[in-house]
Amino acid sequence: MIMYFGDVSLCYTNSLVMALDSYGFDVRPEHLEALMVMGDGASIMEDDPRHPLVFFDNGEPDVSISNCLRMLGFEWEDFFVEEPGCDLTEVRDRLAGMLESGPVVVGPLDMGLLTYNPNFRELGGVDHFVCVLGLDNGRVRLHDPAGFPCMSMEFQDFVKAWEARAISYRRGSFSMWGGFTRVREPGREEVYREVSSIMRRRYEAGEQGVIRAYAEAIRRNGMSQQQKQMHQYFSFRLAAARSLYAARFLAEHDPERAELKERIASLFGQAHLDNLAEDNEALAHTLGGIAELDDRFRELCILRG
Structure with missing residues (x-):
């Protein structure tokens, strides 16, 4: 990595x-x-029926x-x-x-x-x-x-x-x-267990299916100017970096989750390029791939948290 x-x-x-x-x-x-533990899953910031605003965190x-x-x-x-x-x-x-x-x-x-x-x-x-x-x-x-x-x-x-x-x-x-x-210096294994516990709790409390629904909304309705700008200047590149940082942290303790996060990071980079090209069909496809990987990551977080 x-x-x-x-x-x-x-x-x-x-x-x-x-x-x-x-x-x-x-x-x-x-x-x-x-x-x-900010960069997992997704949450809806503005639930517009055609052009919702989605942040890739929970x-x-x-x-x-x-x-x-x-x-x-x-x-x-x-x-x-x-x-x-x-x-x-x-x-x-x-x-x-x-x-x-x-x-x-x-x-x-x-x-x-x-x-x-x-x-x-x-x-x-x-x-x-x-x-x-x-x-x-x-x-x-x-x-x-x-x-x-x-x-x-x-x-x-x-x-x-x-x-x-x-x-x-x-x-x-x-x-x-x-x-x-x-007041104390916890070991790496203890910190990992704390992070895993927070991942599990946040996934359990968060909304499911947000990324997949967002991909479908983009496929049906395209992107608003607000969505384009938010993703161009902020959200996709932030999500890619967060996924890389999570992957590095997890690599020592859970290679399977680390590998999923690295793949998710790569797809967020592609999502940025799809957005710049204004290729909504390609962006929807890329987000669908992110949703599939995030669903698997969620399953592992709940299982191992």
């Missing part, structure tokens, strides 16, 4: 890597992403950050607010308190309100995570893994994005993780 390293939208993973690195913990982004980044920290033996401080309209002074004070120990992972944010990004007007409602470095003179200093290191925003502007009103999956507004301490 030849591993891929490059521009992939793994903002939650890269933000956590940056924070842990500042604490002196050496973690690889591709390994951490595999432990997030997890939520905020939950996955906490799962990942736990299985690696960390203790940490976190904070979020379930109901909007809380006292922002409390939020600012909690952030400042966490920053006394080191950088803080923050998200989800609404990318459409991160005004240092020149494309922010086109990104309303897109979820994002960043690594906050400091809070000085009313400005939030941060590294944004979308290619914007050393950014800053006024706190009152930053919290508008941080409230995440347009992000459907959030556990609450103003989510953050900091104060990381490693």
Whole structure:
């Protein structure tokens, strides 16, 4: 297996890597992403009868950050607010308190309100995570893994994005993780068992047949402009990279599942090419192949989880 390293939208993973690195913990982004267990199956984001929006994952980044920290033996401080309209002074004070120990992972944010990004007007409602470095003179200093290191925003502007009103999956507004301490170092077999257990639970709780139904919808109705752009710039290449990272992690423990993930990664690469060529019939066929492999992967995850 030849591993891929490059521009992939793994903002939650890269933000956590940056924070842990500042604490002196050496973690690889591709390994951490595999432990997030995000890139399995598929879920419907918008159930349009002709042109549904489908993401090729079955997890939520905020939950996955906490799962990942736990299985690696960390203790940490976190904070979020379930109901909007809380006292922002409390939020600012909690952030400042966490920053006394080191950088803080923050998200989800609404990318459409991160005004240092020149494309922010086109990104309303897109979820994002960043690594906050400091809070000085009313400005939030941060590294944004979308290619914007050393950014800053006024706190009152930053919290508008941080409230995440347009992000459907959030556990609450103003989510953050900091104060990381490693209290134990679990072995690789223990981590593998934890990952397998999460894979099983997420497949059991998730929707079945989404990829196959999506392939059929594309075959019947073609693609909307929104679908084309989402797949061109985001979802297929992200799904391919996630599948490769999962394959590498699984290879030591379960070669059969690892081989399936590597084949799925290759087909997501082909799906990207089919989409660029605007060949809906070919894309539907490729997605059907992904569905078949994912069904087998799901069976093994439930069996071995």
